[in-house]
Amino acid sequence: MNEYFFDNGHKRENTNCVKYDLRKTVFGNESLIPMWVADMDFATPPFVLEAIQERLKHPILGYSTRGKAYYEAIIFWLQARHQWTVESSQVSFSPGVVPGLVMAILAISKPADKIIIQSPVYHPFYSAIKDNNRQILENPLKNCNGNYEMDFEQLELLMQERPKAILISNPHNPVGRVWKKEELARLVEICYNNKVIILSDEIHSDLVYSPNQHIPLLSISQKAVEIGFCFMSPSKTFNLAGLSTSYVISQNAALLQKYNQMLENFHLGQGNIFGAIALEAAYSLEGGNWLNQLLIYLTQNIEYVRNFIGQHFPQVQISPTEATYLQWINMESFQMSDEALFKFWIDEVGVGINEGRIFGTNGSGFIRLNIAAPFTIIKLSMDKLLAATKRLGY
Ligand SMILES: Cc1ncc(COP(=O)(O)O)c(C=O)c1O
Structure with a gap:
């Protein structure tokens, strides 16, 4: 029932x-x-809607910050669902995953830099790169009779083009893959050896079907921590995309600092009251x-x-x-x-x-x-x- x-x-x-x-x-x-x-x-x-209704009992919707409970909810959720330990100092905000990707791209690269994507892939990945005057390098996924795999041989070859970053969908929209630990580890190895930053869009990470298990990119290894960003949100999982709330994680303080600078440049750190409240209610038992x-x-x-x-x-x-x-x-x-x-x-x-x-x-x-x-x-x-x-x- x-x-x-x-x-x-x-x-x-x-x-x-x-x-x-x-x-x-x-x-x-x-x-x-x-x-x-x-x-x-x-x-x-219903418990998310109730939390928003509760807040509406207060008549003022002025500027607000994200409090301790917000970070605790994220830390709880990532530990409970993904067995991944994160600290609040490693978490930043974005009004959406795509805006977060764009700010990270602007933060870690220069115009004309090359960024890899693995097609077929969520279409705004293309515009996030092109519209910000960066170049797309495609490393198409291999379609093995309907089962998609990353093409590591081709990826190694693309490294000769000196890409700045790779943008991955983990799990992958639209092909539905949950990247395995071995696959992510191989990706990290290649990127680390070539000083390529990995931007891992993990918006679908909660919507994974057993026995598959989501592996947060940054949980792979210390090398992944050094070169990676992870982008997450309760929006797909709990159907609250209209609240424009997502978060960015880097466990490399220097990388996170670059991201935060960009967030500040755009004055986008404020977020909205209801997004934070919804996240806190959703990321619970x-x-x-x-x-x-x-x-x-x-x-x-x-x-x-x-x-x-x-x-x-x-x-x-x-x-x-x-x-x-x-x-x-x-x-x-x-x-x-x-x-x-x-x-x-x-x-x-x-x-x-x-x-x-x-x-x-x-x-x-x-x-x-x-x-x-x-x-x-x-x-x-x-x-x-x-x-x-x-x-x-x-
Ligand atoms: C892989 C992926 N990333 C990002 C988004 C959208 O994120 P947001 O609305 O938070 O920008 C979607 C929505 O379908 C998606 O599938």
Whole structure:
């Protein structure tokens, strides 16, 4: 029995919600099932909402700081969920993971410096580098029959280009990998030997399915500590992205100092009252219990889609979803152009997906499907897919 009723649907239209209220703009259709942008159709946990309501009993919302309880909550959470020990002096703030990545990039590199990414990857990684006048070096992931791996041989070769940093998604959006300790250790070794800083985006680190286990980059070794940053947030885990709250960790005081200087340059350290309160409420024993139940629910959705597609479209390949609520689906067997595939999902299926190609050229022919919604919606989306293919004679 699920205490938190993830089956309950919530009407999100007309709440200025990106996922629903931008459907007309993004898809030209405001009635399709939105399974695109990475937030969930589940309510933010009740104990988080209550904590915010409690604060609202005080009538003044003036400038505020993050208190001891904020840092203690982060320290508790990282120890409890990831067996990782962090001190409050190693934690800094960012209004979002992407802004944090950008500030770190600006802090540790100069214009024209080269930064590596491993495509297909979360599309704002590209703009975070390019729009700040740094150069992208691509080290595409190896697709081994749907199982993605880092290409270490190619990475070694790229070191000749003297990159300044590498930006990784750990776990990886969109391919769903949870990088293993050995993989991260090999990455650290190569980067350490070549003085390359590792920026590890760990926003999906709580959304990991057993037996996979998230390994925080900085927990790998002293070498990782010397060259690494980690970017985390309760936003994906507890569905509170609208509160613009995330945090940055470096256990190398000099690196953190550079980041903090950039945070100060932009005057972005203030944050917002409700983000801090939400984080404190979420990073708790109750939050852990809620998350465990969420992961069970998400697993059911993931398995349903995998089984449905496996049964009706055996030629379509879904990469193993080790983490995230995003399924990475290879639809090359439909033999459609990317434009046609997108149109097919919008106009024929009636589901708004992310096109694979936005994550890099090697995402062409793929789609990314967000399954963080009540099961009835997931089932409906699959029924609509089957009906559309039958209608079109596939
Ligand atoms: C890998 C990754 N990083 C960052 C973000 C967004 O972070 P924020 O909204 O905190 O900037 C997302 C959202 O989907 C993501 O998947």
